[in-house]
Amino acid sequence: MDELHLCGDFNNQTNIDEKRLIPHIKRFMECAVGDPEFYEAIHENAAGCAPLLQSKGIFGVDPVQAAALVPDMLLLKEVPVAELEGKPQALLWRRYTDAIDQYRITWRQCYEKTPSNLFNTWRQRQINRCHSQLSEETNKAIIHTTIAFELSKGCSMGCPFCGVAAEPLQEVFMYTKENARLWQDVLNAAVEHLGTTVGSGVCYWATEPSDNPDYFRFVADFGKTTGVYPHTTIAAPMRNLEWTREMLRFRREHIMARDSFSILSTNTLHRIHETFSAEELALTVLAMQHSASSVSLRAQSGRNRKAASDNPQLESAQDHTIACLTGYLVNMVDRSVRLISPCPPSNCWPLGYQVYAEGNFSCAAELDDFIRETMDKCMPEQVASDDILAFRRDLEFIPLPEEGFQLLSKYQLHKMTGSPHLSQLGQLISHRNLTFWQVIEELVVQHKDALAIMASIQKLFDQGLLDDGLSEEGLARR
Numbered sequence: 001m002d003e004l005h006l007c008g009d010f011n012n013q014t015n016i017d018e019k020r021l022i023p024h025i026k027r028f029m030e031c032a033v034g035d036p037e038f039y040e041a042i043h044e045n046a047a048g049c050a051p052l053l054q055s056k057g058i059f060g061v062d063p064v065q066a067a068a069l070v071p072d073m074l075l076l077k078e079v080p081v082a083e084l085e086g087k088p089q090a091l092l093w094r095r096y097t098d099a100i101d102q103y104r105i106t107w108r109q110c111y112e113k114t115p116s117n118l119f120n121t122w123r124q125r126q127i128n129r130c131h132s133q134l135s136e137e138t139n140k141a142i143i144h145t146t147i148a149f150e151l152s153k154g155c156s157m158g159c160p161f162c163g164v165a166a167e168p169l170q171e172v173f174m175y176t177k178e179n180a181r182l183w184q185d186v187l188n189a190a191v192e193h194l195g196t197t198v199g200s201g202v203c204y205w206a207t208e209p210s211d212n213p214d215y216f217r218f219v220a221d222f223g224k225t226t227g228v229y230p231h232t233t234i235a236a237p238m239r240n241l242e243w244t245r246e247m248l249r250f251r252r253e254h255i256m257a258r259d260s261f262s263i264l265s266t267n268t269l270h271r272i273h274e275t276f277s278a279e280e281l282a283l284t285v286l287a288m289q290h291s292a293s294s295v296s297l298r299a300q301s302g303r304n305r306k307a308a309s310d311n312p313q314l315e316s317a318q319d320h321t322i323a324c325l326t327g328y329l330v331n332m333v334d335r336s337v338r339l340i341s342p343c344p345p346s347n348c349w350p351l352g353y354q355v356y357a358e359g360n361f362s363c364a365a366e367l368d369d370f371i372r373e374t375m376d377k378c379m380p381e382q383v384a385s386d387d388i389l390a391f392r393r394d395l396e397f398i399p400l401p402e403e404g405f406q407l408l409s410k411y412q413l414h415k416m417t418g419s420p421h422l423s424q425l426g427q428l429i430s431h432r433n434l435t436f437w438q439v440i441e442e443l444v445v446q447h448k449d450a451l452a453i454m455a456s457i458q459k460l461f462d463q464g465l466l467d468d469g470l471s472e473e474g475l476a477r478r
Contacts, residue, residue, distance in 0.1 A: 129464030321352030
């Protein structure tokens with residue numbers, strides 16, 4: 001199957017029968033996660049489910065073997081490999097999903113560096129911050145792409161759980177001669193500043209791609225400019241079957257990623273499986289937004305924020321965000337641009353991302369100016385002499401009996417030891433009222449070595465442990 005081209009060595013180590021089987025195991029897993037009646041049937045009597053599988057268009061799958069991995073898919077537990085011995089189909093699926101995970105890691109590594117050292121340093125600092133503010137699973141999912149585009153203003157779906165609180169659909173960016181020229185100029189400006197990392201971007205955000213009838217004309221230009229044809233996620237796969245089939249054809253022609261359907265109900269899942277074969281959806285992930293496991297892990301951001309706050313069972317997702325962009329969010333309809341980065345949803349940042357700067361452009365040259373200006377002003381390589389030094393509010397400052405201190409977040413412990421000035425440095429920063437230069441002046445009286453003190457502050461800064469002024473307190477101070 002073509003989708004295995006994504007999976008490197010796995011493709012070469014898999015025979016033709018196994019390649020034909022994988023889309024059908026995939027469909028089995030989709031039914032197990034997204035259809036409660038199907039799950040109950042295989043849970044009660046997997047061995048007797050062959051007629052049920054055929055009715056779902058699932059062929060060649062041993063339901064007993066496939067059912068062994070259902071706990072993995074439902075996030076109930078990780079099934080040990082030892083429990084899969086004697087179940088070659090289950091082991092095949094595990095190998096396949098592991099290969100997809102490895103592909104994602106490799107993909108990240110290929111698009112990590114831009115031509116700008118300022119941007120690279122800033123982006124790495126935000127990644128470091130996220131590792132102590134967000135869970136391990138959330139950080140695995142965030143690719144920190146450097147740019148994302150919106151080809152509509154608003155979204156027609158109005159999903160009640162929308163993590164970015166998309167506005168109602170207002171306007172679509174059509175592929176007119178003028179718009180096509182602007183689009184190409186914008187892509188060129190993005191590549192000039194962000195290089196090959198633009199290829200990791202997407203052409204949707206708080207939008208529904210299928211709202212735009214010209215979506216694939218824009219994505220084709222994106223691919224020709226960057227060399228990468230980006231993935232697409234839609235929430236209305238059954239609304240316009242011609243558009244959806246074009247999406248499937250486009251991906252088969254450009255096998256560089258897997259697209260996604262957001263499944264909002266069991267009925268929608270049934271209709272999709274009736275309409276498309278397992279082979280047709282081999283390159284399409286079905287994200288079961290209606291399943292119990294998905295609901296429990298929804299980010300408490302956007303429109304889902306109030307619902308989550310009213311439901312104590314959703315506590316596990318309180319630090320989760322669906323924002324995957326550390327860079328520029330560009331809307332082509334209203335010509336707006338924001339510099340953003342993921343963060344835990346909060347009253348200050350209810351959409352799960354921080355906004356460092358925002359502006360508008362009427363032409364690509366103005367977007368170019370915005371990117372240059374924000375790199376200069378929003379991405380310092382070190383703390384300024386008049387900046388107030390303060391630890392992030394979510395960190396607990398813990399003095400150590402020996403020389404140094406610890407900073408404890410919900411997910412990480414950061415330890416600073418080994419130099420005589422560290423204990424006093426930690427205490428001074430914890431007071432949150434002294435500038436960088438005032439801290440240096442206080443410490444050099446006793447510890448003399450100003451360069452060592454500056455190096456310690458730089459390390460805290462690089463790790464994203466210092467308050468960057470985007471907390472509620474910091475914004476008020478601005």
